[in-house]
Amino acid sequence: MKPAPFTYHAPVDADEAVGLLAELGDEAKAIAGGQSLVPMLALRLASFGHLVDLRRLDELRGIERRGDDTVWIGAGTTQATVQRSDEARAAVPLLARATPFIGHFQIRSRGTVGGSLAHADSAAEYPAVALTLDAELEALSPRGRRTIPAARFLTGMWSTELADDELLTGVNFPVWKGRCGFAIEEFARRSGDFAIAGATVALRMDGDGHLDRCAIGLFGLGPTAVRARDTEAALLGSDPLEADAEEIGRSATEGLGSVPSDLHGSAPYRTRVGAAMVARAWRRAVQEALHG
Structure with a gap:
């Protein structure tokens, strides 16, 4: 298929770009790399009367x-x-x-x-x-x-x-400083596909080996990426070596609302995969914080 007809604009700076967006209203859409927008336009899942190209900015x-x-x-x-x-x-x-x-x-x-x-x-x-x-x-x-x-x-x-x-x-x-560890894990059917479920972990240990900063993100498990803030709060001050990674995964994914269920997997399946991704990312982040 081909996109619906549109008018193409190529502003030379950011001020001109936002001027066009303001002038053209909801009929305009900014396009950068186009890796998501162009397929949607081609399939006519989206349609805009004007495209504002940002490549010259x-x-x-x-x-x-x-x-x-x-x-x-x-x-x-x-x-x-x-x-x-x-x-x-x-x-x-x-x-x-x-x-x-x-x-x-x-x-x-x-x-x-x-x-x-x-x-x-x-x-x-x-x-x-x-x-x-x-x-x-x-x-x-x-x-x-x-x-x-x-x-x-x-x-x-x-x-x-x-x-x-x-x-x-x-x-x-x-920029996080100190004894920090970072990890991302995701599961997809094929390399390069969007994740069925994924997790990000960032943590920092103080001089006594306890967590003084912790963040756990989840993606593919709802309408937006989310933070497992209750789990993060419970982990602060703890010794990460004593934490059970599987339990952290279960806690982080417990009570999620609007987990998608589609041909790639049911909501319970995605939730279990998400918990496993949190556990994997947690272990990797802890090891990095311990050993650098």
């Missing part, structure tokens, strides 16, 4: 250390760039480790950080990573700039806090 690309505690990644930065970046690998290990799970290298060569976050697929890796690390997302509109915490950014399946005239311009990822 150099200001949306780059990876920069900003101060001692933050790494900024432009929304237009490709996933392949993240995968190759020594800066990203050192400062935001969880993001770098999540990247190879995204599709195939051809997709990562065009797909962007901002595109993945703004598309907000519940089974995608980057939204779960941003949520797990408490990232902050930058948005630009004709009204100015604002910062949106990752915990507030995802509002539902394929929906975010962004207004129709807002453009995601970058993401600020906190």
